[in-house]
Amino acid sequence: MKKAVLAFSIGIALAGCDDNSVTTKANSDSTQTQTQVQAEVSAASQYQALVESFFKEYLKLEPLDATFIGVNDYNGVFGNNLTEEYLKARHDFNSGYLQQARKIDRSQLPADLQLSYDLFVYDRNMALTAETFPSRFLPMNQFYSTMITMVQLGSGESAQPFATVQDYLNWESRVDGFIEWLALAEQRMQEGMASTVVLPRVLVERMIPQFKAQQVEKVEDSVFYAPIAKLPEDFSEEDKAKLTAQYQSMIKDKLLPAMAKIEQFLSQTYLPAARATDGWWGLPNGKQWYQHLANMHTTTDKSVDEIHQTGLNEVARILSEMDKVRQQVGFDGDLKAFFASLSSESQYFFDERQGLIDGYMQLKDKINAVLPSYFNVKPKADYVVKPVEGFREQSAAGASYEAPAVDGSRPGVFYINTFNLKAQPKWGMTTLSLHEAAPGHHFQIAIKQELTGVPEFQRFSGYTAFEEGWALYAEYLGIEMGLFTDPYQYFGKLSDEMLRAMRLVVDTGLHAKGWSREQAIQYMKDNSPMAESDIVAEVERYMAIPGQALSYKVGQLKILELRAHAEKELGEKFDLKAFHDQILTSGSLPMAVMEQKIERWIASLR
Template structure:
């Protein structure tokens, strides 16, 4: 997968970002405190605590709340970025850390023990993260509430536009966005003063994202889309009123806000952005990057160790690519083979429609083969869609969005059709496995459907688990009867190479002083990726330090656990049951997953 666009509540709830609404409850634990007080056992106390924690955490993440179906948050936006709201969040997490510590862990088993271990770790890591001023870097070209908001306003995302109330809710949410955006600009000005700013190439990519919404008439705006699809059962008066309200919202509030931010970026922020790219160049940046590694991978590995692992993997995969080159009878060296794969029209589709149709066909083929290795499948289906035009230029090649928990919306496998030369035919099977079945769609949808999981786990997640699983799922291709065409197998190697190069580049940028150009040159030399895709990937690693490490390191750990189980259980090893054990308890930090799997093995022996 080329970006981790999965709607996981942990991204908002456990990230120490600013709160969710303009008015945050000053005593969030008071409303349901009696839940814990009436519990009589450690397990009951924990159940009450994690339920309370999840419900109250939603106040800090109203956009995620909308994704998972909590409609009462549909009129709220992320609270302004300011010291008061950050202090409020810090107090919230400290309070729950203290309350969790008061529960006797020794009396917990099963799911209760897992929930305790997960929440204990997450709270400690979240609190640790407050020492780093990430609020000074609130947005980048890859992510940020500004992009989520635009998706919501397009009427093509999770924001519902079914009732009059839905339409009015979005107006209030949009007003909250305007307030939040103003506070973001204040934070970015503080970042300039403190030397914590985006690298120039990233700041420059932000500008068109805001300029796109500076229009001369409401009808030209993305945010007019809901008006173009007003439900037929609305009365004429309701349609007229909403149309006028949205015109005023767009022209009097949103366009000025986007114009103001565009001017700030162009005249102030971009000229003051930095020439360096790594976190190690920021104040306390070395420690900050080490934290990012720990947060994203859940493992205790140094940047140097990860860099070396990456170099070894890149070399190994290059040798396998050479074997494919020889199998297909290509005369020339590997570099010439890469050029052939980049430039030859036979490897690419002519239209976006052909590309989407091809992925839909692969979906049918894979869905029929999944039962070979799995005895559980999600109830929710998924659909294949093209990435929306407004974000396609900056978006990565593919991504996944989870289904609505209530079944009202399927999972979405997004394919970026902006540059067809970045979407070779030989990636069809491996990318579909990764993003959809049995990759992200299986893991995320199943996690939401397991009734026994508390909601903070059902809608939480870890990049290393999700991406590690999806990359491990790719490795199952041959066992599923795929990759029979040597070019499709090359596609698998190409995707694996991408993830191996990430280990080298992420650590190179943020710990070893690599430049953006060094990263581009390295990827072009070691893969057949299109230049535009390489640039997008490089700038992604610069924007998201540590995130790209999760794929390979997570895959290694899951494969290591499979090998351990196979050796320990011998003839008793059942691959279907192993996959169930990996998935059935939802996403786990790798050390907790390892301990859980080893407990399971002990019970089988």
């Protein structure tokens, strides 16, 4: 009995002691929880205020980007990115916001904002590193050019609105800024000549016809006159007459002469000073500059040599797969003969440009029918298929994608280059549509723009490795979707994948290993069935924008690696739709940040 009483007494005593300690501990835990919550709220509010301020200031600094995003506050401003004032403002902008971000305790942010924070800091650091290289001396090339952007905007078929009288006046004002930019671009290229930072000769030769194409005998034939030909019916006759006269004067007396002047400079002054080397290694500090560009575009710290070797390995693997297709279809000849057959026989090509466009529209319906089985989230915006504009079709890539308007007023555009139908084989259509449209670029970019609850900068920033890696992953997904049952269409998938693998070899070869343009062209001819005109345009593109072409394969391999890792870790819990949600619903991410997100997702499901 005493034992029992003693035990009972001790139990009461202990229980009483526990009640006090639990109460004290509960109060302590509650206080700590409240403090933690307050810290998180404080950190989150600081960060959100910071990035909101950043985005507003960014749009003011980059008014052309604002227009494409759908913010119309700066439609009358050009934003001359070659002035000393701009360069200083951009530096102060990035360094200032980086310093402010570092004052925020990242550990106190919720997981989604930690991810956003990492993006923000990554962007600022990369932008500040880029300033150390003299890109201002190379303000244009045949592939990416402010002139091309302004022609597209001025046509009235792009993001620049032409719905009100003020819209028309805004464009006049923006053109004035563009004319000033052309004059400063010439000055910067002259500085580049003095510093031996100039483009390869062949790229200058490609730019000259683009400017010549803008010179027309009649103002009415200029693409910049197109908005006048489409004046809204509700404009008064007085406004119509006034705007028509103003645009005629603007085009004839200011814009065309300014473009003629830069064309003359390119032809007579810049072309003779252009360099004989084809890669970035031929520039001062060129190899270091190229390594930076490779890191920037792939969002990795991979060395150029590692990327080159990965390309060689992938080329060998894909060649083996291509040969299996050759055997499957019973082709009598070796792989090179198979390439020659696929790239020359008339049965593999359209006879008319419109037939090619119509073929892609039919593919759109076929692909859309199977997408619901693989995606929970899909874009609200649609896309249309259009041919590349005539003025740039000779130097443009085979296909490209332009994002839809954020407000839904304009769909995405899947551009097809119809200039050379022999460069657009029927067997390559499925994979190209998957890449450029749905579920490739159109899904990733449109969904990103439509996100809610994330900082604005995150909706509109982009990383080539993520975006192009996703698009190449979308091609791979086509196998699982059952879209490659035709061996020729599967060969098309392999052919496009081969292009991305060759890019690793050729881009690094050109810019770090001393390859010539001709050597790069020959390598691609030896390892693919691509049309020579397409190969030439591709190689010259790599010469113009070094490192960008590396991002496709590097990004795809990383996404596939993360998917395989998630499948292994989660087993039966792995859901492909949910994996795609994780990839697509935070915007465009650097590879390391995306890897962290997938790891957190895996951990949450264990």
